[in-house]
Amino acid sequence: MKEKLRCHWAESDPLLRAYHDEEWGVPEFDSRALWELLMLEGFQAGLAWITVLRKRDEFRKAFRQFDPGKVAKFKEADIERLMRNAGIIRARAKIEATIQGARIFRAMKDDGLDFSAWAWGFVGGKPIQNSGPLPAESALSVKISKELKLRGFKFVGPVIVYAWMQAAGMVNDHSAECFRRNVCANLGRGRKR
Template sequence: MESRKDIVRCSWVSNDPLYVEYHDEEWGIPVYNNQKLFQMLCLEGQQAGLSWITILKKRQKYNELFHDFDPYKIILLKETDIQTFLTNTGIVRHKGKIEAIINNARCYIEMQEKGVDFSDFIWKFVDDKPIINNWNLIQEVPSETEISKNLSNSLKKQGFKYVGSTICYSFMQACGLVNDHIVNCICRNKT
């Protein structure tokens, strides 16, 4: 039986149990559910300028305030809701980022109304199958790629905000569009 010392994970993971669970149970596992993809895109945007663990620790409060990222409920939020959110320490209190979630919900709905399935839209950038990378060290992993740049540009054309190419690459990693677990990571072959 392996000892805890022998377990190798991607080096970005700290010993924080929440981070370990996220890495082991979510990160890099392909997500096809429209609402979950929308949630993760919005949360990645909240991360801009911050660490992912900060957002991960606030995810539950985001889910509560933003109706589990149901776009049809998010668009009903009013300016008074935004003002209340700006006083809530359970989320990042940045008006532009809060407004971006509401804006992105509108964009998501507009796509749906045009007959565009969000999951299909996202997954077409990787030809509907995860890209499997073979990194030995986390330092080899890029912060953006041509694909994440294309995804970013396409989302921006749809009106989305806080979807730069670095955010899009983090989103792609988180939702399993790319497998960037290092080759000796315990989770490498889970996806």
């Protein structure tokens, strides 16, 4: 049986392979899930994504399944609880940024702005199909980063935003020989927003 060819970054660890084969680059249109992914990308800043993946289940427990309504109500006692949780990345600034991000998400919703529609509006509602070498950031990730920062989000620099766009399928950066490239391209095709 022929071995599946996948993006080289996913070959080093079984957890990375599973993430690549099942999640990375799949267009995500659920607002809550997009927000969760953006928050996790923020926790990854300065670290390897595998670190976040290994802690993702504990992150979900600690942050109430990334329900923005619940996280937005976190107080100082919750921050202290999270700082004692060895199952997550214990960086106070990132924890506080996630709580603030939940409040911003809720404010957007209260103003009638759907987070998914807002995010996908930057790419016209369909994934960008890239080819060639993977950039660390793009002109579009710079633009989205600025917009997120204007709203008050933290840990949303252009590199983090580009990684989020890749993970959420807003941009298809699977390599040309990767077995997931066409699958993900087809998942985003013809989507009506």
